[in-house]
Amino acid sequence: MKLSDGPLRVTDQGFFGPDSPTWKIWAAPTALIGFQRSVVLEHFDPNLTAAVADSAGIYADPFGRLDRTLAYFLLVATADSKTAIEASEHLMDVHRKATGIEPITGKRYSANNPASQLWIHVTGWHSVLKCYEMFGPGPLSAAEEAQYWRDCVVAAELQTCDPADVPTSRDEVREYFARVRPTLALTERARTGMHYLLRTRDRGAKLRVGSSLIAPATVATLPAWMRTMGGFDQPGLLDAAYPVAVRLAVRAASAQHAAGTVRLGRLVAPMTGDILRRHFAQLAAPETAPEGTVDPGEARRRYGRAAHAAPAS
Numbered sequence: 001m002k003l004s005d006g007p008l009r010v011t012d013q014g015f016f017g018p019d020s021p022t023w024k025i026w027a028a029p030t031a032l033i034g035f036q037r038s039v040v041l042e043h044f045d046p047n048l049t050a051a052v053a054d055s056a057g058i059y060a061d062p063f064g065r066l067d068r069t070l071a072y073f074l075l076v077a078t079a080d081s082k083t084a085i086e087a088s089e090h091l092m093d094v095h096r097k098a099t100g101i102e103p104i105t106g107k108r109y110s111a112n113n114p115a116s117q118l119w120i121h122v123t124g125w126h127s128v129l130k131c132y133e134m135f136g137p138g139p140l141s142a143a144e145e146a147q148y149w150r151d152c153v154v155a156a157e158l159q160t161c162d163p164a165d166v167p168t169s170r171d172e173v174r175e176y177f178a179r180v181r182p183t184l185a186l187t188e189r190a191r192t193g194m195h196y197l198l199r200t201r202d203r204g205a206k207l208r209v210g211s212s213l214i215a216p217a218t219v220a221t222l223p224a225w226m227r228t229m230g231g232f233d234q235p236g237l238l239d240a241a242y243p244v245a246v247r248l249a250v251r252a253a254s255a256q257h258a259a260g261t262v263r264l265g266r267l268v269a270p271m272t273g274d275i276l277r278r279h280f281a282q283l284a285a286p287e288t289a290p291e292g293t294v295d296p297g298e299a300r301r302r303y304g305r306a307a308h309a310a311p312a313s
Helices: 021-026 031-044 046-055 062-078 081-096 114-135 142-156 170-183 188-198 205-220 224-230 236-255 257-268 270-284 296-303
Strands: 099-101 108-110
Touching: 021 062, 021 114, 021 142, 031 046, 031 062, 031 114, 031 188, 031 205, 031 224, 046 099, 046 108, 046 114, 046 188, 062 081, 062 188, 062 270, 081 296, 114 142, 114 170, 114 205, 114 236, 142 170, 188 205, 205 236
Parallel strands: none
Antiparallel strands: 099 108
16 A cells, blocks of 8 residues: 555545544544554454464564554545545455465455454444543544444445444444354464564564553453453553553643654554644645545545446447
């Protein structure tokens, strides 16, 4: 996924626009914690575990893989619709090659499987909101939360899952987790991947220190059944004390406004940090931004690969 150095929004204001809770939440420093949470939970899906383990991307290039994944989510949330559609089509091309045999069931898996894509999508959007509430400014207003889940459904149109299956409220998220829980599993490879992403031990100091510092905050956001199933529970004292420290750190970063968030993003994920830099630069200079938002269907008609394909002879 190649990104330009120019403005993040050229064709339009993307799918959500500057007044949306989506821009606020996905561009907050707490999104980094939410992202660690979501990629750990991804491994509860046996098919995703097989895809991640077979590709070995998180072990061969953990910084790159995590950075590219977070960059994708951030582009969908904040970039113009042309950039988001191009990123979506590129990601589906990558996932199209990620197929194989899931060793527990012996059935073929695909990273583009709609059920697996739904799990990635819901855990991602839920995790980022959860960490924004716990470590950032706190809960959204009722109107903002309702809009956030409507935005979540819109963003799902860029993946292979059916938007009609996407939860549209906090209660529906709980119902979704209850419904899919019997299909989740912890295999040996899943446990290895989860714990590697929580506390990376065999890579550079930056990743080792960063993941270990964030890990207790991530675990503090999880329900008891996920902790028990994943084997990464922690003492209640840590649950009580660590969020306080994280909230103070987030407040310090936020006090520097965009600069603090960009520096934090670049430290952990350079591509993501650059997207944040471009995002905040246009917020500070609104005269450089285009007007209007676009829905994914219209964006795909304008900028999708099929729109520019040569007509059949």
